[in-house]
Amino acid sequence: MKFSRKYDKILGIIFLVLIVFLIVLAFTNKSFFDWAYERHQNQLSWYIRPLFLIPFCYFAYRRSWGGILGTMFIVLTSMFWFPKPGLVNETVKQFLEMEKVYLLGDWGFSKILISLLIPISLTVLAVAFWKRNLWFGLSVIVFIAVAKMTWSVAFGGEAGKSVFVPAIAGLVICIGLIYIGFKKTEKRKENR
Template sequence: MLRKYDKALAVFFAFCSLGLLIALVLNRDLLDWAFARHQNQLSWYIRPLFIIPFCYFAFKRSFAGIFFTLLCIFSSMFWFPEPSTVDAKVQEFLQYELNYLTGDWGIPKVLLTLIVPVSLTLLAVAFWYRNIWFGMSIMAFIAIGKIAWSIIFAGESGKSIIIPAIIGFVICLVTIKFGMKKIRGVK
């Protein structure tokens, strides 16, 4: 039954994501509130895990599932309460990210930022067409890219992303590899 409404639901979830993005861009208080809650590192650990359902829904060719997962990724930064204490490196890194997002946008910054949707699109395409190894390579690129961007641009505080990114990547790889063996008999 959901297959019948897949594209309509995908459009709905895409508009929800776009609405959330616009709300965060236009309302600085909302953005500050979200980033204060994003200091809770549980959101750092949960976000990479959404790659698992993202890949699953791409494998199942469900646009609605893919776009619902993207909405979850966007909104998960503020699912958890604001922590009572925050590591100084975490706070410094998130301040860098906030400044990056709210600062001036030129062509180089736009092109660099476009790597995120392009890599997610490639990841979805890889699983859509059942190219598991290409998909896992894209996952590695995403994890390494996030770590590299964080350290190159945010300096020492960017290292605070290393453990959540690696743990998320390893869990994703193991889960997807195990899932593919179960579902498709992929070796």
């Protein structure tokens, strides 16, 4: 444990640099962006991505910068872990095309504000578990899922509903496992 505490902030900085590098690469290298987006059509990544909130919350609870930022790096890379699917549902194609146009289009004030909800909500989520506030943390997770679904329909119309099943499944699993893990950890601490 001493090793990880000693190097935790350094590891956090390394992952932060990798996150920034990956974002810059995606927005400045069209071939990388297109390659990643082809793989993002594989809906397996849609189902696993919400589950990364579990280790994110765990590392926030453990107050580990390296763990939090490492999890965020893994979330970003999970978009392209799976191979490009042979067959893609038409609704999924429409939604991803909208998302692609949204990301590559002009970035005005309102788009920047909406996009800032992502790092702000994740920061609030980390703070909630850093301070060991289970109910506030779970409320933020619900907010994140509802915001994702709302944004998807607001900008993607009917095609935006394609995120509902992965988002709701991820939400239910995350809430259940985080609740159980939090309660077990707190009970263990009480029994020491």
